[in-house]
């Protein structure tokens with residue numbers, strides 16, 4: 330991230346989740362359509378790029394590049410899955426009695442605006458890079474939306490600021506446990522910042538706290554659609570501003586979490602999840618994007 334510049338990946342992943350609702354088979358894996366409003370008006374027309382393509386002509390049918398693009402497009406099911414996982418783990422934490430929800434790198438997350446009516450006893454802390462958060466706040470104002478009373482905006486740059494201080498400034502209670510979601514962020518941080526953020530969260534975590542997060546697999550471990558997706562992402566022109574910086578194997582991220590003091594890590598079984606959420610669908614979606622999901626517990 331660059332000083333003063335907001336994240337373009339935040340609206341990129343939001344548009345992919347909305348496209349899934351608009352253009353793929355029903356029911357969606359996760360319905361994040363409300364988040365579309367949070368995307369800037371000038372950016373919204375880009376949703377069409379995610380839409381159905383005209384039927385290929387005979388030449389295109391034999392073009393391997395077209396076939397590859399279609400595989401990459403279909404892998405977008407990973408993004409609603411990530412949101413589903415984030416909010417399933419939130420529901421489990423709420424069941425355990427957790428009443429503080431911290432979103433690290435919240436982007437255009439819309440949970441606060443579609444939260445179930447019975448859950449307003451949950452304090453929501455949206456932590457994000459200051460420029461990204463300022464843009465979201467401006468958009469909320471432009472839409473005339475009112476931020477719910479249980480939502481607390483927390484600007485913080487993980488690479489240059491103290492997360493604990495930022496949270497405490499907006500009323501986070503470190504004597505009470507929390508559930509932290511850290512989705513779509515670690516890949517943009519270097520390994521040391523991933524470690525220090527895991528340690529920072531732990532430093533403010535009362536017993537019962539957990540952190541659900543995503544990590545990117547190393548490119549050497551990818552093949553098939555996962556490799557295509559990674560090569561496509563690396564070639565995107567905004568990558569220069571938000572480069573991919575950290576990659577982990579499961580054993581490495583588990584060791585890192587344990588080293589900084591987390592007690593255990595539960596990885597989501599990627600293949601079993603694909604089976605669970607995709608079987609029976611006719612739209613040929615996949616979740617093979619080269620990322621994995623896990624939750625660490627204190």
Ligand SMILES: C[S@@+](CC[C@H](N)C(=O)[O-])C[C@H]1O[C@@H](n2cnc3c(N)ncnc32)[C@H](O)[C@@H]1O
Pocket residue numbers: 330335336338339342343433434435436437438456457458459461485486487488511512513514517518
């Ligand atoms: C791909 S978006 C993910 C947004 C959201 N979690 C989602 O899944 O829709 C990445 C987010 O990480 C944030 N981010 C990246 N580097 C950061 C840093 N050094 N400090 C704080 N936030 C950062 C960006 O501002 C952006 O909101």
